[in-house]
Amino acid sequence: xxxxxxxxxxxxxxxxxxxxxxxxxxxxxxxxxxxxxxxxxxxxxxxxxxxxxxxxxxxxxxxxxxxxxxxxxxxxxxxxxxxxx
Numbered sequence: 001x002x003x004x005x006x007x008x009x010x011x012x013x014x015x016x017x018x019x020x021x022x023x024x025x026x027x028x029x030x031x032x033x034x035x036x037x038x039x040x041x042x043x044x045x046x047x048x049x050x051x052x053x054x055x056x057x058x059x060x061x062x063x064x065x066x067x068x069x070x071x072x073x074x075x076x077x078x079x080x081x082x083x084x085x
Contacts (some may be wrong), residue, residue, distance in 0.1 A: 002084075004083060004085050012039070013037070013039055014045070014049075015085070016038070016039060017033060017045070018054070018066070018076060018080075019037075020033065020037050021033070021055065021064070021065065022077050024065075024066075025066060025068070026065060027061075027064065028064055028065065029061070029062065029064075030043060030046060030062070030064070033046070046064055049064075053067060054066070054067055054070055054073055
């Protein structure tokens with residue numbers, strides 16, 4: 001487990017979701033996100049990320065991808081790279 005996940009253990013799901021979505025950049029189903037993150041991910045959590053503009057949602061097939069145009073996502077990606085997450 002990475003130091004970030006130890007420090008922010010109550011936010012582990014959010015960290016892992018952001019990490020795998022940043023690494024992928026592709027549209028993913030909730031099942032694919034859960035499988036790659038190695039944890040159970042609630043639809044509510046993903047929908048919150050959609051509402052915040054961090055994640056985009058494709059309605060027809062209910063697939064999600066990171067919103068690379070979002071300023072916060074750009075900063076998070078840079079931070080993850082700097083700390084080796």
